[in-house]
Amino acid sequence: MMLIHDYGALFLRGLAVTIALSVVSWILAFVVGIVLTVVRMTRVKLLEWTVTAFIEYERNVPPLVHIFLWYFGVSGLLPQGLQDWANANHGEYCFAAIAIALYYGAYIAEDIRSGLRSIPQGQHAAARAVGLSYMASMRWIILPQALRTAIPPLVSGSVLLVKTTSLAMVVGALELTYVTKDIASKTFKTFEAYGISTALYVLLAFTLLMLGAWLARRVRIPGR
Amino acid sequence: MKYPAKALMSVALLAGALGHQVASADQLADVKARGTLVCGVLGAFEPFGYTDPASRAVVGYDVDICNAIARRLGVKAEIKPVSIEARIPELQQGRMDLLAAGLGYSAARAEQVDFSHGYYVSEHKLSVRADKGYAKRDDLAGKRVSFTKGGITEGFVKSSVPTAVMVGFEDTPTAFTALAQGKVDAFSVSEVVARRLIGKLGANASQFKVVDPAVGKETWGLGVKKGEAGMLKSVNDALQAMEASGEAQEIFDKWVGAKSTYETKRSFKIEPIKG
Numbered sequence: 090m091m092l093i094h095d096y097g098a099l100f101l102r103g104l105a106v107t108i109a110l111s112v113v114s115w116i117l118a119f120v121v122g123i124v125l126t127v128v129r130m131t132r133v134k135l136l137e138w139t140v141t142a143f144i145e146y147e148r149n150v151p152p153l154v155h156i157f158l159w160y161f162g163v164s165g166l167l168p169q170g171l172q173d174w175a176n177a178n179h180g181e182y183c184f185a186a187i188a189i190a191l192y193y194g195a196y197i198a199e200d201i202r203s204g205l206r207s208i209p210q211g212q213h214a215a216a217r218a219v220g221l222s223y224m225a226s227m228r229w230i231i232l233p234q235a236l237r238t239a240i241p242p243l244v245s246g247s248v249l250l251v252k253t254t255s256l257a258m259v260v261g262a263l264e265l266t267y268v269t270k271d272i273a274s275k276t277f278k279t280f281e282a283y284g285i286s287t288a289l290y291v292l293l294a295f296t297l298l299m300l301g302a303w304l305a306r307r308v309r310i311p312g313r
Numbered sequence: 314m315k316y317p318a319k320a321l322m323s324v325a326l327l328a329g330a331l332g333h334q335v336a337s338a339d340q341l342a343d344v345k346a347r348g349t350l351v352c353g354v355l356g357a358f359e360p361f362g363y364t365d366p367a368s369r370a371v372v373g374y375d376v377d378i379c380n381a382i383a384r385r386l387g388v389k390a391e392i393k394p395v396s397i398e399a400r401i402p403e404l405q406q407g408r409m410d411l412l413a414a415g416l417g418y419s420a421a422r423a424e425q426v427d428f429s430h431g432y433y434v435s436e437h438k439l440s441v442r443a444d445k446g447y448a449k450r451d452d453l454a455g456k457r458v459s460f461t462k463g464g465i466t467e468g469f470v471k472s473s474v475p476t477a478v479m480v481g482f483e484d485t486p487t488a489f490t491a492l493a494q495g496k497v498d499a500f501s502v503s504e505v506v507a508r509r510l511i512g513k514l515g516a517n518a519s520q521f522k523v524v525d526p527a528v529g530k531e532t533w534g535l536g537v538k539k540g541e542a543g544m545l546k547s548v549n550d551a552l553q554a555m556e557a558s559g560e561a562q563e564i565f566d567k568w569v570g571a572k573s574t575y576e577t578k579r580s581f582k583i584e585p586i587k588g
Contacts, residue, residue, distance in 0.1 A: 160496075161490060161494065164494075164496075165494060172495070173495070176457070176495055176496050176497070177457075180496065181480070181496075258483075259482070259483050259487070260482070261459070261480040261481050261482055261491070267462075267481065270398070270462060270463070271462065271481070273398075274398055274462065274463040275421070276421070277401055277402075277421070277422075277425045279402060
């Protein structure tokens with residue numbers, strides 16, 4: 090195919106940016122998700138409400154709006170020196186990664202919470218009854234089971250995150266979808282260009298799903 | 314074996330249904346029989362094609378050109394808004410007869426659609442913040458330049474200021490906002506659009522300026538589907554008649570010339586585009 094010959098390198102560069110943006114956003118999202126979960130477990134009402142409000146805000150506003158808000162809105166509130174630095178150093182990637190990470194951080198917090206809720210209260214009581222402290226019962230009884238339950242939603246959330254990085258093109262991040270649109274509008278080979286990027290996205294998502302399945306198999310509790 | 318045969322048949326039916334609309338003999342004859350010329354115009358591209366807030370109709374330079382051509386073909390123009398990315402596929406798939414959508418001539422585009430005579434010449438220039446000390450185009454070497462994706466301006470900047478770092482946005486207001494917020498050092502667009510955007514800022518307009526020389530200029534043609542020679546010829550005849558009668562000059566003055574806020578000069582005549 091002529092398109093791969095002429096633009097293959099450009100597609101791969103877009104793919105590399107998509108992967109880099111996904112990895113950075115994913116790590117940030119996990120940190121955000123864990124922080125939110127921990128804060129919510131403190132049993133301080135005010136903190137719990139703050140976390141719930143934040144999660145609902147993140148989940149109920151479209152990711153595209155978050156990206157615009159961070160790139161054009163929040164960035165303007167930063168000190169001038171930091172703004173100039175971001176403008177000179179491709180701030181579009183940083184702000185897009187932050188917006189995507191906060192968005193999926195909220196989902197990850199919810200996924201972990203649903204895992205925690207799947208463990209009956211009785212187990213906690215039993216753990217305390219045999220003399221484990223709160224932290225120890227979390228560490229040895231509750232979390233190992235809860236995180237296993239949370240693997241499937243976390244994997245599908247990760248695939249969603251990869252796909253959401255395509256929205257970063259609206260602020261000029263040169264990722265796979267930006268490159269695809271660019272090539273399609275240069276060559277007018279819309280079908281071929283999007284066909285190639287579809288294949289690349291499927292490859293990425295499939296790899297992630299495979300990794301998730303492998304992880305779930307590896308940590309499976311025998312007999313369940 | 315039953316199932317694949319059924320699937321094959323439904324695919325064949327689907328292909329037949331999709332192929333149906335393409336099966337017309339001569340577009341010009343179709344247009345005349347139908348009594349309407351379906352004209353693709355950019356819907357948010359002041360002053361060439363945009364929705365007039367008072368009448369809620371799409372108006373502009375491109376719309377007037379369409380109407381004038383339709384009148385000369387003896388039919389009514391039906392204005393259909395299109396997006397920059399979709400305009401060429403829409404024409405190729407026969408969803409419209411004529412594109413008056415700020416379609417700048419390029420050799421690559423000419424392989425996809427036939428161009429009429431040039432009916433507008435647009436110069437692209439860089440806009441900068443007045444306080445940054447950029448006086449001329451070449452001061453922007455190595456700087457960040459925003460542009461609207463899918464247009465022709467990207468290539469102009471790449472050839473006239475090769476070291477510029479290009480940052481593409483989905484639409485023109487967003488690309489301009491990037492300049493206004495200092496996210497880029499310059500914004501490349503046609504001069505008319507640049508002056509309109511800056512003019513909209515009112516009292517803050519003096520914070521921006523347009524630097525010379527132009528990064529490039531493009532001649533706009535009307536887009537006609539490939540292989541429709543009859544259509545192309547009557548469109549060109551209509552355009553030439555408009556030039557001769559002075560109607561083309563009137564449309565120019567009304568939208569971008571002396572009678573508009575842009576006050577640009579008409580430095581071109583309607584003539585075949587020199588590829």
